[in-house]
Amino acid sequence: MTSIGDYTFWDCTSLTSITIPDGVTSIEWAVFSYCTSLTSVTIPNSVTSIGYSAFGDCAGLTDVYYTGTEDEWWNLVISGTSNNNECLTNATIHYNQSAPVHTHSYTSTITKQPTCTEPGVQTYICKCGETYTEVIPALGHDFSNEWTIDVEPTCTTAGSKSHHCSSCEAKSDVTEIPATGHKFVDKTIAPTYDAEGYTEHTCSVCGYSYRDNYTPKKERADISKATVTVAATSVYTGKALKPTVTVKLGGKTLKSGTDYTVAYKSNTNCGKANITITGKGNYTGTKTATFIIKPAKTTISSVKSPKTKQIKVKWKKSAGGVTGHEVMIATNKKFSKNKKTYTVSGTSTTSKTITGLKKGTTYYAKVRAYKTVGKTKYYGAWSAVKSVKTK
Numbered sequence: 108m109t110s111i112g113d114y115t116f117w118d119c120t121s122l123t124s125i126t127i128p129d130g131v132t133s134i135e136w137a138v139f140s141y142c143t144s145l146t147s148v149t150i151p152n153s154v155t156s157i158g159y160s161a162f163g164d165c166a167g168l169t170d171v172y173y174t175g176t177e178d179e180w181w182n183l184v185i186s187g188t189s190n191n192n193e194c195l196t197n198a199t200i201h202y203n204q205s206a207p208v209h210t211h212s213y214t215s216t217i218t219k220q221p222t223c224t225e226p227g228v229q230t231y232i233c234k235c236g237e238t239y240t241e242v243i244p245a246l247g248h249d250f251s252n253e254w255t256i257d258v259e260p261t262c263t264t265a266g267s268k269s270h271h272c273s274s275c276e277a278k279s280d281v282t283e284i285p286a287t288g289h290k291f292v293d294k295t296i297a298p299t300y301d302a303e304g305y306t307e308h309t310c311s312v313c314g315y316s317y318r319d320n321y322t323p324k325k326e327r328a329d330i331s332k333a334t335v336t337v338a339a340t341s342v343y344t345g346k347a348l349k350p351t352v353t354v355k356l357g358g359k360t361l362k363s364g365t366d367y368t369v370a371y372k373s374n375t376n377c378g379k380a381n382i383t384i385t386g387k388g389n390y391t392g393t394k395t396a397t398f399i400i401k402p403a404k405t406t407i408s409s410v411k412s413p414k415t416k417q418i419k420v421k422w423k424k425s426a427g428g429v430t431g432h433e434v435m436i437a438t439n440k441k442f443s444k445n446k447k448t449y450t451v452s453g454t455s456t457t458s459k460t461i462t463g464l465k466k467g468t469t470y471y472a473k474v475r476a477y478k479t480v481g482k483t484k485y486y487g488a489w490s491a492v493k494s495v496k497t498k
């Protein structure tokens with residue numbers, strides 16, 4: 108005796124049909140209870156007993172194939188303990204036959220998509236509920252794309268590139284891209300008087316810079332080697348005199364105020380005045396020069412003959428610290444006949460009496476002041492000429 112035990116397929120809601128093998132004699136209690144998708148069942152005539160609620164609540168059951176005769180079927184249903192099996196008896200009973208042989212007809216769906224590295228699953232399903240699956244091989248990466256720069260190189264650090272999979276994050280052929288190196292732009296800075304010159308190399312990409320090719324500071328020219336020329340002759344005026352100076356160095360005429368400054372000293376009174384040239388800008392050092400301030404033109408006051416064979420020449424006192432005066436007389440206007448000169452030292456003496464002259468003769472006289480500097484006498488201009496006839 109072969110039986111299918113209690114509850115064997117209980118609540119198998121995916122079960123749609125079943126053929127109970129020939130030789131089974133007993134279907135025990137509740138074997139197919141709640142198999143709500145069950146539509147077809149084949150029962151062999153070897154079965155002699157169907158248990159309580161064996162097909163209970165099999166609401167979808169429509170066809171029962173029984174290999175025995177109608178009599179045998181009713182004998183089984185009546186004699187068997189077939190309580191609570193209305194679903195079985197309500198179905199269409201096909202006597203003397205098994206369920207028609209079913210040829211599976213599958214439809215397939217991809218139940219798991221394959222990826223580059225993981226296989227997928229294709230599932231085949233027949234209406235009868237029969238299913239099987241097939242493996243879909245992993246697709247493999249697709250590295251046919253162009254290079255992708257993963258890390259840009261910089262002036263000093265390497266970058267990298269690779270081929271990216273068109274479907275996933277995978278990378279292939281990771282390759283180093285060498286550092287680009289700096290792209291220097293050179294600038295030459297000329298030296299100044301205060302700073303060295305140099306070449307500055309600056310990277311136009313990252314800004315890094317360095318200097319080299321230093322050149323020494325410029326040297327300021329020494330103005331003490333200059334040639335100084337003082338303009339014109341200076342004559343006492345009572346005011347401070349500042350004659351123009353020309354400063355030449357190395358064949359070049361320097362510019363006052365830009366290349367040098369000028370200071371004057373002792374430049375009012377007659378005598379030697381001092382000039383100090385001080386280098387400026389591109390020039391350094393000092394250079395001194397002098398110039399002479401000559402006495403002003405003397406003003407003759409009078410020429411008289413106070414006594415026989417005498418004349419007396421008088422002039423206005425000269426300002427500016429003169430050393431003395433020179434008086435010249437002659438018997439003609441050109442001072443070529445009987446010319447005589449007399450030196451009158453001292454500033455305060457303002458007349459000269461000349462004796463021993465010819466009687467009743469016209470004498471011409473003129474006066475000039477002088478200033479002695481060292482061993483040299485510097486003369487002022489002659490006064491106007493005045494004349495007198497001697498007594």
Ligand SMILES: [Zn+2]
Pocket residue numbers: 209210211212233234235236237
């Ligand atoms: Zn099928």
Ligand SMILES: [Zn+2]
Pocket residue numbers: 223247248249272273274275276277
């Ligand atoms: Zn991939």
Ligand SMILES: [Zn+2]
Pocket residue numbers: 262288289290310311312313314315
């Ligand atoms: Zn750089």
